[in-house]
Structures are given as structure tokens and as C-alpha cells.
Amino acid sequence: MNAEIFNQLARLPCFKGLDVSVIPLVGSGNNPCCKVIGHQNSDAFFVKHLGLQNIDAAMPSTNKNADIKLYANANLVNHSAIKPAMHSETNVLAMNNALADISPAIVYQDSQWQVQRFINGTSLQDCALSHDEKTAIAMDVMAALHATKLEAGSLAPLDLGSALRSQVGLLALNEDSEQRLMSLINTVCPTEQGIAAYAANNVVTHGDIHFGNIMVEADERPWLVDLEYLCLAPREYDLAMFIAINPLTLEQFISQDCRKYKYKDSDDKSSNHQNGHVQPFPGLAVQGYQASSGANVNVDLLRAYLPVCLLLNSLWFILKGRENEKFIASAHWQINAFESLTQSSTLSYLFTN
Template identity: 25%
Template sequence: MPLRTSELTALQALPCFNGILDITLLSEGLSHTCYKVVTINQTFFVKKLHTATANKEVFCSIISAKLKLSPIVIYHDDMWLVTDFIDSIAVANNYANSSAHYNNKKPLALSLMSQLHQIKPIEYISEKFNNLTILDIAATVEDLLACNNALTTQQRTIIGEATQIIDASIASQKSLSGTIDVLCHGDINYSNIITDIQGNSWLIDFECAQLAPIEFDIAMFIAVNNIAVDKLDEIINEYLKLVPKHNVNTSLVLWYALASLLINALWYLSQISDLIPSALQIKFTVLAKQQISTFDQLSIQNSINTPSLLSLLRTSLKH
């Protein structure tokens, strides 16, 4: 896909580039636009930011880079984030067609996650330009429902009722276990982890970062990567080996997993439009179905009284 003239001009005008040799549009990612910019002296990774999450993403990228969890931030403004280019491929593709892919990818993700969770709050709550917010499941679902114009009033009502059940259970479990909020990435899917030639791993894309209990990041990691729900205890135990001082409430992970699956499904559905290529419409539909099916499976296995999302949203999954 060729670069639009307006974006090419904007990139060329950024003060961090000296002697641009080539600009390539990168196709990875479902929700953002990224570029590889080659100059006389260096190669850069450039991400076009969303207005609503720009400050948060820049802030988290800087904090994470200080701990060598993310690539070095070279330049940023309200529209662009420029980092060092890591000559690599996403972990999501790194073990393609390998029977050991799960065991290879999972430790990388959990290691980066656990290191992120150990950042001291003073590192991020004192910064004046940080706009990190505390995770609010009900508000997140409400925003996503507003973006899904194809949903009927009945579908919205039932999803709202299911969200209330999940939200109340999360509040109850948080109260019982006395959880504290930490910096959570909020979207540690395997495509947001890259490895360099030396085997170092890097965490990218902080647009979904939130202040939330560690149980949320663990749950979203399981949900967004479509990891079998029977792996939940295994993943919690591996996380605890990395951070023994943390306590993990398994019941809270379960409820956050339901919330994550619902949020992801609604997000994928919100992206389906006749304005995008049919292949992408099909991809979003498949991803939504995966999240919805796992939501129903997890609810049934744990005798949770929530409606069947697959039955409820069947008419919205037309592709």
C-alpha cells in the first residue's frame, strides 16, 4: 500500500530525521499505522498515534524503555512516536508452525509482564504529562457499545446486564484480596513482543495501558492470545515464579478473563465495516467468534450465570 502524500510530508518534516533514504509503510497491527524510516545514519520505527491515547503511550514507552523493556524513544509529539528500529520479527510469527510455539512465547510474555508490574508507582504517578487511568470495565464496555452501531437495543441491554454481573464480582474479589493497582500493559498479545537478533525481547504498543491489578494483565494475556482456559493455573504459577512477592487471586483472574473476552469481542466487532477489505472483515469476525466462544465456555465451566454471547451476537457475525 503506497504512502499518502500528507503522511509522507509529515514524516519528512519531523526534526529527528536527517537525510531520509527510504520510508516504508509496515502492515503489522490491526489498530495503528507504522513506518520504517531509513536515514543516512540510522533506521527508525515510527508509529502514528491515536489522539485519545497519545500521551499515555508516549509516557509508558519512555518509562518502559528506561528499564530496557521497550525500544529507546528518540522523538515524540502529539501525532508521532519515534523509537529505535529493532531488526526483528514479532514473536507472534517467530515460532510459526512449530509445535513448541506456546512454550517458547509464553515465558517471554510473562517475563516482560512481570518486570513491567514491578515498576515503582513513583516512577509514573508523579509525571505531569502522564494520563494513565484506572481500569473501569463498565465504562470500557459502554464506550465499545457506543462504537457498535449494528447492535440491537436488546443486545446492548443484555451485554450491559452481563457486564454488571462481571463488574460486581470483580469488585467483590478485589475487596477480599486487597489488590493494588500497578502499571498494566493491557494488550500483551504476541504481536506486541519483538525479539532482536541477539535474542532480547521488547514490549511495544502501550495504547491500552491502564492502572489495574496484576490479575487483569494476566487475564487479558490469556484472552487476547486465545490461550486455552485450562492453562490458567499453569500461567499463574509461572508468573508467581517470576514475582514470588506478588499474590494472585485466581478467582479475580477468572472474572477479569470474562471481562477481557467481552471487551475484545466488542472491539473486533466494532472494526467490522463495509469500508474495509472483505479479507479484513473476515479476520475481525473470526477473532470476535474466538473471544465469544471462549467467554461462553468459561462461563459454563464455572457455572456463571451470564447469557450465551454466541447466541446473542450471532446476527452480528455475518461474515
């Protein structure tokens, strides 16, 4: 964490006037993260710098107004130096109550920072479990999140079209490349009319559930962290993003081997059954989710979301790759998966601008 970011953190209202230690966390995510320990009461907090690209990005956030600070009812908030915005505090308190058994409390959030209670555990990614065991835990956590209820207006609805267009703008491509990319986005992105039919089934979605965003305590209790992209969307969006960002799960989805997975209920009359034949079941992630949630997954909608998630991830990794080359490999495999899934022409021009 560089000095400029550290100084910004030290000036956050939730830490103002407090004696704290800041410990950078290596490998804890794609943006700078640290652990902050308060010396007075030994409280520990996980702090994530959301990155400048998140200020203008259209991905929904718990913070509907980037200039409003959000506070929760934690020890730091009770410090005399803090003057919380009450309507924002109420909003976050409601969210913390709804997610109390799923995610550590949000202590503070603005356009660049998110502060949560620190979970003293190991990321699911680093746990000594098989991929299938990790997937089962992730699906349990996802199902629990989707079952939560928040008051109307607490979260913004998903807007993938705006998110993609925002990423294109941040990439600052040449005119020809931008036109080619925008044409592709208009082709693969689900239309508002097409998605509107599923709005009644919207749930609270995380938007970035992967093994690294689930912390497991010593008692094996999992916690979902990194809530910056919470939004209202069909459950299939969260599943698509999970599949897109997990290489083995994605390979299983795209592979012909996925045809061995069948729906348990052959009498299901959903759109996933055509001409009286059971359609391919896309892997253990969806099986596990359906078992945990008791909800039916619309695989057609899942398939519609998946290429959009792959493309959005690709653009994000390319943008991050300009700062750190370690992200370029991730951009390449996301693009390769997108091309394989959509049978589209090469997107190599995105790396030459």
C-alpha cells in the same frame, strides 16, 4: 497504508522537515504500522496508527490528554522544528527511563499515532519456539513490566466499564441489542467497590500483551512494544488479557485439564483455597508468571477479569470486522470462549446489526 494516513504521518511534528522513507509493515498488528527511516542519521522508528476508534475509547493511554503531544529525548526530538510541551516531555522521559530495559523508547505520541524506536528483530509469534517457551518469555516480560515504578499521576487507572460502554457506542447497535448488551456488561463487569479492595496492589500494566507485541532481537533479548493501553491495574488484569487473546492458553484455562495444575504451597491461606481443598490452577501462564515475579496471583480476581477481557476483545474485533472481514473469525472465537466461560446465552445478535 492509504494515502490519507501516509499524509498524516508525513505531517507529524517529529518528522517535519526531515528526509525520511516510510515502509509499510504487513502483518505487524491490527492497525496500520510502518517503519520510518531517517536518511540523515539512519535512525529507524516503528510508527503505529492507533485508529479512529481509539480517540474516543476510554481505554487508558500514556496520553492523558489526547490533544497534547508527547515527546521523548531522541534524535528526532532535537530537530529545530520541534517545540515539545515540556510537562508532557517530562512525563514521557520518566516513563522511558522506567521502561528502558523492557520497551523501546517512545519518541512521539498523540491521539492517533505512536512512534517508538524500531527493534530490528522478529516477533515472538514468529519465533521457532513452542507455545510453552513463548509463554515463559511473555511471562518474564510481563513480570518485569509489573516491577517498574512510575510517579503518581503518570498513568490513569484501568476503567473497564467505561471502555466497554465506549465500544458499545462505537458499534451503533439497534436499541434492543444495545440494551441486551449493556445488561450483560453490568452483570459481568467487576464493580468499582469490588476492584477498589485491590487498588493498593496496582502495577503498571500493558493491557495487550500477546506474542505479536513482543519483539525478539538477534541476541534473543525480548522487547515489549505497543504501549497505547498502559495503565495502573491489578496484575491479574494483564494475565487475564494474555489468556484471553492466546487461543491455546485460553483453551487450557477453560478446559477441565486445568485441574491438574496445583498450587505449590499447600499451606497458602489465600481465597483460592476453599474448604481446605486446593482449587484448580489455571495453567502454565500463571505458573510462569508467579515463578518470574515472585508474586502470588489471586485466581478469583483473574477469573473475574477474564470474561470482561473476552467481551471487550469481542466488541473490538466486531468493530474492526466491519472494515476488514479477517477480524470476524477472531470475534467469533472470543465470543464462543465468553459464552463457554460464563454459560451465557448466545451473542450472535451482535453480528446481525
